[in-house]
Amino acid sequence: MTLDPLLREILVCPTEHHARLEYDETASELLCTECDRAYAVDPDGIPNMLIDDARRRGSASAS
Numbered sequence: 021m022t023l024d025p026l027l028r029e030i031l032v033c034p035t036e037h038h039a040r041l042e043y044d045e046t047a048s049e050l051l052c053t054e055c056d057r058a059y060a061v062d063p064d065g066i067p068n069m070l071i072d073d074a075r076r077r078g079s080a081s082a083s
C-alpha cells in the first residue's frame with residue numbers, strides 16, 4: 021500500500037512536538053522519530069492519527 025505523497029508531506033505527529041513522520045511501507049505505519057510512536061495506515065491508505073491508538077516502539081511492554 022502506497023501512501024498519498026501529499027499526505028506524506030503534510031502529516032506530522034499529533035503530539036505537542038509535531039515532528040515529521042517517516043512512512044514504513046513494509047509495516048504500513050507512520051513512524052515518529054521524536055516520540056517513537058507508530059501510527060497504523062489502513063488498507064485504504066488512511067492513516068490513524070489517534071495518539072491513543074498509536075503503537076509505542078522501543079518498549080515492548082505497554083506501561
Ligand SMILES: [Zn+2]
Nearest residue numbers: 033052054055
Ligand atoms: Zn511524536
